[in-house]
Amino acid sequence: MLSGISPWSILLILIIVVVLFGTKKLRNVGADLGSAIKSFKKSSREDGSSSKTVSSKTSAKEENK
DSSP: OOTTOOHHHHHHHHHHHHHHHOHHHHHHHHHHHHHHHHHHHHHHHHHHHHHHHHHHHHHHHHHHO
8 A cells, every 4th residue: 555655755745844844843743742642641540549439438338338
């Protein structure tokens, strides 16, 4: 499927993107994307730990009944 894309084609596309958007804007986009991924991973870890806490509290309440 990607056999028609050569390394020179990818290099040309990258040069065009840099010329159109500029390095400063691309750096900002990369930093924003990185912080968004970091935030997503952090929130997914917190959700996983909070759901375990909630489920353990729920099972403790059911045992007391």
